[in-house]
Every structure is written in C-alpha cells, then in structure tokens.
Amino acid sequence: MDYQTYEPNIDLKSLISCYWTLEVPKQPEPQKQRIVPDGCIEMAFILGDDIKRYTSENEFILQPRAMVLGQTMEPFYIEPTGFVKTFAIRFYPYGIANFISEPISNLANKETPINKLFEKETEDNLTQKIIQAENTKQRIGIIERFLIERINNKKTIDKIVKSTVDSLLSTNGSASINSILKENLSKRRQLERNFKKQIGVSPKQLGKVIRxxxxxKMLLDPKSKKLTKIAYESEYFDQAHFVKDFKEFTGINPKDFINHDNLALSALFYK
Known part of the structure; x- marks a missing residue:
C-alpha cells in the first residue's frame, strides 16, 4: 500500500488537516478492511476501481466515486473490487462547514455524493478536473482553488464550538466539557446544539474519538508500551475503561489490533 499525505495551502491550514492519496495494486483475493473512526470529515475521489462499503455482514453498496464521508462513531468495512487509487481531503472537525450549507449532522455515519452538496454543474466540473489531472500536485491545486472560492465569509463557526474542538485536540480528547466552558457553564446546552449542527456529533463523542x-498511535508505535501504560498516558480512568472504548470504536480488543489483517488500512492511516 502506498499512502502519502500533503500539507494544505496556508489559507486553508486552519480548516484542512491534510490531503492524502492511497494506491493499492489489485489483489488476487480482495480482503475486507475495517475502518476506524478518526474524528475527521473527508472528501474523497475514487480514481481507481469501485470500492464496496458493507452495510451488513454480506450486503454492500458501492461507494460514490466523489463523496464526503461524515463523522463516524463506529467501525465499518470496505473492500476494493480491483486497483485502489484515491485522492482525499481530510478536514478538521469544524472545517467542512465553511464550504457547504447542508447541516453537518446530516452527513454523519454515511457517504454523501458531492453532487448532493454542490450544484450539479459545479460538481461535474470539479470531478472531471480531478479525474483528468495528471498528478497529485495538480489535484491539490484544483481542489484548493475550488475551496478558496467557496469559503463562506458570512457563515463563521460558532466561537465556542471552535474553542471546544481546539481544547479537545490540544488535550488529546481528555478535557471535560465543564473544564472547557469554565465560567460559561450556562452555555452548555447551546454548545451541544451548535456542536451537533456544525460538527455532526456531540462534544463528548468527539472527545472519545480523539482520545x-x-x-x-501509541499502540502502533514499534516501541509499543503495555496497555496499562497506554491507558494511563491517554488519560483513561483505568485499563478496563480503555479496552471498553477501544472495542466500541474498533470492534476489536487492543491486543488483537496490531496484527489483524483487516485493520491494515486503518493502521496505515494512524501511523
């Protein structure tokens, strides 16, 4: 698997975490890959063969070839049908709300074709340019021009939402909402409402994913520490709490994560 990441333009750096590409040769026997929540929202363009997204153990849909994957709170499975070639934009949790008018909560736990989020003519033009581009550098230039033109200056992210996300990111998800709000505890209900609208999930859910x-990342470190040490440094109450949250979001025990074949792709994204 060839996975690469690229820095965004300085004008978009506060909204976009990175651009990434993934290429995987066609496999004789394609294998399901379990995708683990990462707290971000992504816009992706499938440039290779179709990719299946399983909706149950045996049933699947084909992922849209140009889509936005909203916040996910549980793992899901995908499976390539052949050669994998993907170009994607990884937004910070509050990033994509600057470019679309659709409530972010409507995007959660599913893929939304970008023709549902932008005018058809605009989407067709963007998708064709991305497909026809000769390389990743050209694709980054195309998407950055598109996004910079669309930044909605009239619609600003609620300051309390942004400060909450920033606090969760800076504390690796361990900060409590009360400690973030401090003297503004009366605004908790407003925060919950605006957070759901602009991020797609609750502050508590996002904090759990970030943690x-x-x-x-500690678990995947070649110098991996014991689970008790990882739980402590990630500020879980104890190892049992860590294991419970881990299984909730990955569907698997931490000890089984590292060498599990169908988690190879998720492990690649986290390294």
Missing part, C-alpha cells in the same frame, strides 16, 4: 486516536 482513542492518541491511544492507537
């Missing part, structure tokens, strides 16, 4: 990311 899990921290633990996953």
């Amino acid at each position: 899990l990311q921290t633990a996953l």
Whole structure:
C-alpha cells in the first residue's frame, strides 16, 4: 500500500488537516478492511476501481466515486473490487462547514455524493478536473482553488464550538466539557446544539474519538508500551475503561489490533 499525505495551502491550514492519496495494486483475493473512526470529515475521489462499503455482514453498496464521508462513531468495512487509487481531503472537525450549507449532522455515519452538496454543474466540473489531472500536485491545486472560492465569509463557526474542538485536540480528547466552558457553564446546552449542527456529533463523542486516536498511535508505535501504560498516558480512568472504548470504536480488543489483517488500512492511516 502506498499512502502519502500533503500539507494544505496556508489559507486553508486552519480548516484542512491534510490531503492524502492511497494506491493499492489489485489483489488476487480482495480482503475486507475495517475502518476506524478518526474524528475527521473527508472528501474523497475514487480514481481507481469501485470500492464496496458493507452495510451488513454480506450486503454492500458501492461507494460514490466523489463523496464526503461524515463523522463516524463506529467501525465499518470496505473492500476494493480491483486497483485502489484515491485522492482525499481530510478536514478538521469544524472545517467542512465553511464550504457547504447542508447541516453537518446530516452527513454523519454515511457517504454523501458531492453532487448532493454542490450544484450539479459545479460538481461535474470539479470531478472531471480531478479525474483528468495528471498528478497529485495538480489535484491539490484544483481542489484548493475550488475551496478558496467557496469559503463562506458570512457563515463563521460558532466561537465556542471552535474553542471546544481546539481544547479537545490540544488535550488529546481528555478535557471535560465543564473544564472547557469554565465560567460559561450556562452555555452548555447551546454548545451541544451548535456542536451537533456544525460538527455532526456531540462534544463528548468527539472527545472519545480523539482520545482513542492518541491511544492507537501509541499502540502502533514499534516501541509499543503495555496497555496499562497506554491507558494511563491517554488519560483513561483505568485499563478496563480503555479496552471498553477501544472495542466500541474498533470492534476489536487492543491486543488483537496490531496484527489483524483487516485493520491494515486503518493502521496505515494512524501511523
């Protein structure tokens, strides 16, 4: 698997975490891959063969070839049908709300074709340019021009939402909402409502995903520490709490995660 990441333009750096590409040769026997929540929202363009997204053990849909994958709160399975070639934009949790008018909560736990989010003519033009581009550098230039033109200056992310996300990111998801709000505890209900609208999930859910990311990166470190040490450094109450959250978001025990074949792709994204 060839996975690469690229830095965004300085004008988009506060909204976009990175651009990434993934290429995987066609496999004789394609294998399901379990995708683990990462707290971000992504816009992806499938440039290779179709990719299946399983809706149950045996039933699947084909992922849209140009889509936005909203916040996910549970793992899901995908399976390539052949050669994998993907170009994607990974937004910070509050990032994509600057570019679309659709409530972010409507995007959660599913793929939304981008023709549902932008005018058809605009989407067709963008998708064709991305497909016809000669390389990743050209694709980044195309998507950045598109996004910079669409930044909605009239619609700003609620300051309390952004400060909450920033606090969760800076504390690896361990900060409590009360400690973030401090003297503004009366605004908790407003925060919950605006957070759901602009991020797609609750502050508590996002915090749990961000904290899990921290633990996953430690777990995948070649110098991996004992689970009790990882749980402590990720600020879980105890190892049992860590294991419970881990299984909730990955569907598997931490000890089984590292060498599990159908988690190879998720492990690649976290390294």
